[in-house]
Amino acid sequence: MTTQLDNQISSIPTWLTIQQYEQNITENTREVYNYWYLGLALLLEGREEEAQITWMTPFLEFGEEESEQSLQQLTEILLNAAQQQEANSNYQIAWVVRQHIREFVPDDINNLLKITELNIDLKIHDQETNINQLIKTISQLTETPVFDENLLVKVIEKLVHPDPVSPPPFIDKLVEAFIPYLLTSETIIKLLTEKSDAYHYFFYQHMAICFAKIALRLEPNNLECIRKIISPLQRLGLNYTKESISWANKYLEISQEPIDQIVGTQFLLEALLTSCDSWEKTVQAYQKYKLFLSNLVITRIESESLVQILAIGAFLLYMEDNPQENRLIRNKIAALCQELISKKFPEYISTYQQRFHSPRPSLSERPLRIGYLSGCFRTHSVGFLAWWLLKYHNRQQFDIHLYSLSEVSEDPQQQAYKNEFGDHFYQGYLPIVTIADQINQDEIDILVDLDSLTSYGNCAIVALKPAPIQVTWLGYDATGFPNVDYFIADNYVLPESAQDYYTEKIWRLPQNYIGIDGFTVGTPTISRESLNIPDDGIIYFSSQTGVKRNLHNIRLQMQIIKQVPNSYFLLKSHRSNHQDLQDFISPIAEAEGVDLNCLRFLPSAPLDTEHRANLAIADIVLDTYPYNGATTTLETLWMGIPLVTRVGEQFAARNSYTMMMNVGVTEGLAWSDEEYVEWGVTLGKDEKLRQQIAWKLRLSRQTSPLWNAKKFAREMEKAYQQMWQRYIDNQG
Known part of the structure; x- marks a missing residue:
């Protein structure tokens, strides 16, 4: 009967409804539904006083037992009406209806939460007052309330959203009021952590932290909640990274496994x-x-x-x-x-393997299908470096698919990828098996992982092996998964002995494992004058993330500065507060006898183009070790600046080596700590040598394979064809 009358209310003009129910009441005064719907119709027309009088009439005329049953009927009708108005986005009317529900059932927690949500949406009045009323109601309850935990999370979300960095104290009081009724609920912790994950993925890190902290209050030793606090803090960087230290220590204190x-x-x-x-x-x-x-x-x-x-x-x-x-x-x-x-996931792996055992097309039958997997098809070093290869791929011979694990955004590099690859740009933060299935359904022949140890998602997908051939390129280093077939390198970036400790077959390209067409350079924002450096001062430069700063390497750099008269050292760290960098470096410099007036600590440039333009101030760039620069080295060489690098054994310690060899510059290549210091001092004192290197670097723009992305694309394509032919031969 309720549903029928609800439908009637929504389909008949209000005046006709009022007239009809008034007639029904005249004909049968004891049918309470007519009073409830007449009152509702009056309320929807804005005649609140008449609505209240109409609702009160049956209570005054019928017995107490019947009144309790009638009250339940009335609140159900009003609740249905409120939900219908909310579904139609008539929030103001829904708010009015719910206020009357509140009068009849003042301790209905769901209704109070919904009123709170509507208050926020409609900006009706001070939220703190309303929350305090809600808290008071909860504190006076004698029985455990039944409420919608999803709705509670939604209300908290809307309260926090305006200022997740410093949320109002009344939000904490609201959570505290509900805690006694939530402590045994895994559901709400799951809801809160899922919200945290979603905000973390979409780069709303403060919201992610806030939800994780609320979840942690419900279960103070929950390691998952602490992880969801630490990750966003470290994504935010700067001072938030320092805060994450205490959380990491708390995590370790609790950890048992x-x-x-x-x-x-x-x-x-x-x-x-x-x-x-x-x-x-x-x-x-x-x-x-x-x-x-x-x-x-x-x-x-x-x-x-x-x-x-x-x-x-x-x-x-x-x-x-x-x-x-x-x-x-x-x-x-x-x-x-x-x-x-x-x-x-045995069933997924079995499905993929069955496809691999079916007859495989030869190179002449159809284009090879190459899939690229990354969370960095955006403004990011990997996104920039991969762009050149993908841009120059021969689309007649190679069918290119991109699988992006990053969020949808207006990022210009991401938009460029979407425009270039259209429906072959597959994007989504989905379960790993969903993405692996997509790769398998697309019948990708060779899957190329671009992120390796930087990405949990990439590692999980390649572990499932959704493509018959899997390759690692870029990223930190090879992942080490037995079912990854090849690791792309060249004759310099890994020594000959490296195959002894790689599970992947090292596939060495003939010249270089990377090739780009160059960089866009902006307008510099620093100058010698602004940094109080004289025109004849020798400027050394170092720009790396904090994780690449190594105490021993910094000491060597300070020994160079100390030995070169009138020298200055500019230091910048991406994601690190430049004051923290100064506090770290200064004691080391003093211990090595370096005048602190020789040091300049720079904040990160907001744009990559600005960073490259500012590089032009440097006479020499000092590389890091045991983890060299990669994109930063390319930028240095493109800008024509001599580089001093310490060559090691691991892939990360030989990036600069292979790049310098490919531009034809050996001056600055150090095979020991002593040579690193010697080259640093020599280049600082020998202006003519610096000029010769700068001239070589300028010429290399026209001759080096490092700056010829189209040629590099042909070499990669040749490698893919050879990998596939080898696979076909082995299948036979």
């Missing part, structure tokens, strides 16, 4: 390095990190929690140049994780 200790130590290492905190603490954290990883591969723990460390291992590259040992650790971790994924 080896996997959790590894994750916690990874968080701590990233925070300490990025914020340029105590080097002693960093070394201690690294020693524990490596020990935890080593013990894990020895004990071969098989646990669902292994998925948390799919992409673990990057800090082995930052802290030491020891691939013979560290690559083996990473390889064993990857093998363990792959075993876990095989057991977790």
